[in-house]
Amino acid sequence: MGKSKEKKIKQSLEEEGRSADVKMGKVSETLDVEIKTIGENPEKKTSPVIGYFPSGFDPLKNSNESDESGPSIKVYKNMNSRNRKNPRMQVVVGVSGSAVNFVGTNYSGEATTPQLCNYALGVLDKETGVLKMVPIAANRIFRLDPKVGGLKQPEKELPDASKEDTAEEKYNKRNNLSLMYSTKKNIRRDKKREALRETGDPGMQEDMDHKLKGIVVKTEALEAIASAANERNIPPYNLDATAAETAYPLDRIILKGEWDYLLDIFQLTNDGSEAPSDAYPSFVCNRLHKLETVKDEGKKQRMAGILSYITHLIKFKDRHSMDGVSSAKHHKLPSILSQKFSSMFGTTKEKRVPDEKQKLLISYVLVLSLFADDFRSDPSDIAKDLRMNPITLRTHYEYLGCKFVRDNKVLVATLPVPLDFQTVKRKRKSR
Secondary structure (H helix, E strand, O other): OHHHHHHHHHHHHHHHHHHHHHHOOOOOOOOOOEEEEOOOOOOOOOOOOEEEOOOOOOOOOOOOOOOOOOOEEEEEEOOOOOOOOOOOEEEEEEOOOOOEEEEEEOOOHHHHOOOOOOOEEEEEEOOOOEEEEEEOHHHOEEEOEEEEOOOOOOOOOOOOOOOOOOHHHHHHHHHHHHHHHOOHHHHHHHHHHHHHHOOOOOOHHHHHHHHHHOOOOOHHHHHHHHHHOOOOOOOOOOOOOOOHHHHOOHHHOOOHHHHHHOOHHHHHHHHOOOOOOOOOOHHHHOOHHHHHHOOOHHHHHHHHHHHHHHHHHHHHHHHOOOOOOHHHOOOOOOHHHHHHHHHHHOOOOOOOOOHHHHHHHHHHHHHHHHHHOOOEEOHHHHHHHOOOOHHHHHHHHHHOOOEEEEEOOEEEEEOOOOOOOOOOOOOOOOO
8 A cells, every 4th residue: 555655646646747847848859879989089070169258258149040249169279299189179269359369279278187087068869860970189178267468477387287206206106106005025125225325324334344344355356257358368377387287277267156056957957857959059968978977976067067157157148149049048057157247258147248258168178078078078069059160269278288089080189287278479570
């Protein structure tokens, strides 16, 4: 019974509302229309422009339909704008007989506020029952402010004109947003950066000097880099050596702390895995079988470390050359060796190895290859890895003090001691 009473009350209210509309001259009509959207095409035609007068000015108040001297409307568009879909626009509404123009733009003042919606203009044709939706120009409603012609307007006359923030203000805003919405990891990272940026503390320099005094300098690393820059441009050597193993001291080529980063080949052999041929030079791949015959773990690790060091040297050379970049693209070079090689061979990530430093790098590779072959080395495969002619590489061996002998019809490089370097003979100029 309660529901039927509610229905009767609603029906009576609707009838009273309809009768009231008829008395006031209002007639409600329901139409079934078809909605069509028209895309924006700024290259062929300009979309409708919508603006408003915040001053309350009514341009049609004192104009008649037959009056030709009504308000003039001009739309200016920057054809050289970078954003062709939404170029800079300016709308000017002129009043006849007055020096005041109403000007609105889509790039300054109110138009620079964040846009949270899209505007469109709808035109209904009752005869065809079609409602056409057209996007408006620049998706902005132009604020038409009065301007007096002939007077220079200040660049920032509007209080709400956009003002570009300084770098410090942008940093503070971004930092505040990170504190409010970012993760704990990013917040800790930003705090560390902020601590590094704080340089105004007068006692900071004193604390830094106190900490620097407690740093222990590794002289062996400095000596290794300095010895690489000797007169002959070769690895550190000993002219008084009586054995080939001490002619080029290995502990001055591979430092004590670097052996811990040369365990990749040693671990491969212990696991019984095969080394991929594309990851290691052919010289190294052809000598991995020697490691299986070595029973002493110390000697085996030393031999594997030498082969690993040769690999890093060759990949470093390929990475900084034009013809070997692809082979060293996926090679992982330890950071301690990357810094050392960059200091020794005078390179950066972008520059190639200079010619003189490239000769020094080749000398390091050849000396280590002699260690790997017990000082009787066949230069054919190492020449292939260095992308050099074996005949040209022979001069590098001789420059290191090596001699070539035949072993089973194969020419091998040996290192006689004491070292006897060849002197370069210069021709005298004829008078």
